[in-house]
Amino acid sequence: MIRVVLILIALNFISSQTINRYGTTTANFLEIGVGSGPTAMGDAQVALANDVSSIYWNPAGLASLKKPSVVFMLQPWFVDINMLFTGGAVVIPGVGNIGFGITQMDYGEMDVTTLEYQEGTGEKFKATDLAASFTYSRKIVSWFSFGSSVKYVRSNIWHSSASAFALDLGVLVNTNFFSFTGKDDDGLDIGMSISNYGTRMQFDGIDSYQPIDISEYEAGNYGDVAGQFRTSQWELPLIFRIGVALKPIANNFMDVKIGIDALHPNNNSESINTGISIDNKIPGFGVFSFRGGIKALFMDSPQYGATGGFGLKMNYLGNRSIQIDYAFKDIGILGNMHAYTIGLSF
16 A cells, blocks of 8 residues: 555656756747637647648648638737738649648847847847748548648748758548538548658857957957857757547538647647637528637646637639638737638639
């Protein structure tokens, strides 16, 4: 009995000492989701991905596209930070679906300060991030899809920059379990993806070259020896996602979709995202959707809260459509963030 108690105490101590590696990765803008629809559903999207935003969430979901499509998203953040995503995909019969996506993060202009001029030198500098993805996805069989993305990542801060290459992988499985209509397409979907598996980033540029006094307290030495600061290499934010999606209601008037994702990142604790979408079908017009969710459940010290939004998909010229989506998410002390997305299919 004493041994059992000691083992339980030891296990509790070990779990309380879990190291989540906070702040140990770079290019963390890669953790910001794209698409207002997925954002409104609390980022619970790995098993629901079926449009151009699948490039980010699960490359396998891109195989669900039946027509060429493009999407544009703007997500303003605090202190004049803006995120822009542009993506598109084409359908090649017999080959698969090919997509591209570009994510840009602009941090705005900031004052240049030094030790001598702590109020500013009168100069301005900018910081930007960029990620460009090329995605291939295909249905191997009717119930199984596979997708992969090759990604180029680059960060710039004034005269310094860093770059890396990364790979995203994803699978999507459609089952007939829990199908309330009896159709396979309305059954339980299972998705899994690995994002940002790649090389490390190391900043370099003329900003790292500075004159150095090699012997500050010794008179008569060279006080302006050319020197260079060697920056460290940093990992990308690797994220493993696995999730399920269910349609408890699916008929000619309404679809209800529920998604649950479990996340295992390399720079934070594990968490769960949940979301729901209620799609009201309007005959001859399109679909009007209400969405909601909760992000980062069970995360240590989460800063996220509820998410929500709505979307309108309008049909035109037969089988073409235009979609407009809005989303907001609560980020604690940083306030509410908003996202706006426009999508077109041809």
